[in-house]
Amino acid sequence: MRADARKNYSHLLAVARDVVTEHGVDASMRDIARRADVGLATLLRHFPTREALFEALLCRNMEALTQKADELETSKPADEALVSWFRDGVAFVHSYRGVVDLMASAHADPNSALYASCATVHAVGARLLLRAQAEGTARADMDGDDLFALMSALGWLAGQPSLAPRADHLFHVIASAILTNPSSNDVKKATR
Known part of the structure; x- marks a missing residue:
C-alpha cells in the first residue's frame, strides 16, 4: 500500500x-x-461492507487479546492467567456497543469477515481454560464456548446503564464461578 x-x-x-x-x-x-x-x-x-470495516476496527483488539493470552500463559499461574485474560476480553467486548452481536454471529459463520479473528480469540481463551482445568484450578464442566458466552454476556451487561455500576461485582461473581477454589483475593490478584 x-x-x-x-x-x-x-x-x-x-x-x-x-x-x-x-x-x-x-x-x-x-x-x-x-x-x-x-x-x-x-x-x-x-x-x-460494514463487516469489513468492523473486521479492521476489531482486528487490532483481537490481536492484542491473542498476544495477551500468549504472554499470560508463560508469566502467570493458570488461574491468574485465565481470569486476567477474561477481564481483558470482557473490556474489549464492552468497548463498542453492539459488538457482542457481531462477534456471536461471526463466531458461527465461516463466511463472515470477522470469523477468523473471533475463532482465534475463542481458541486462545479455550487454551487458557484448558490449562487451568489441567491444573485443577478451573471448573471441568466448562469449555471454550462457555467462556466466550460468559465474556460476551458480561460485556453486554456492563453496557447496560442500570447494571454498569455492578459490572465489577458481576465480573467477580462470574470469575469466582469459573475457578474451582477461588477466594476473593485470588480473583482480585488475577485481575490486576
Whole structure:
C-alpha cells in the first residue's frame, strides 16, 4: 500500500473508531465518511461492507487479546492467567456497543469477515481454560464456548446503564464461578 493510501486508511479507521465508540455498531457509514471528510465511495473502496470495516476496527483488539493470552500463559499461574485474560476480553467486548452481536454471529459463520479473528480469540481463551482445568484450578464442566458466552454476556451487561455500576461485582461473581477454589483475593490478584 502506498504511503498516502496507508495514511488515508489509518485516518478512516481512526474516525470510524470514534464514531463507533459514540454510536455503537449501528453507526452510519455515511456519517463515518462525512466526519472523515471523504465521499462514501472512498470509504467503501477501503471497506466495501460494514463487516469489513468492523473486521479492521476489531482486528487490532483481537490481536492484542491473542498476544495477551500468549504472554499470560508463560508469566502467570493458570488461574491468574485465565481470569486476567477474561477481564481483558470482557473490556474489549464492552468497548463498542453492539459488538457482542457481531462477534456471536461471526463466531458461527465461516463466511463472515470477522470469523477468523473471533475463532482465534475463542481458541486462545479455550487454551487458557484448558490449562487451568489441567491444573485443577478451573471448573471441568466448562469449555471454550462457555467462556466466550460468559465474556460476551458480561460485556453486554456492563453496557447496560442500570447494571454498569455492578459490572465489577458481576465480573467477580462470574470469575469466582469459573475457578474451582477461588477466594476473593485470588480473583482480585488475577485481575490486576
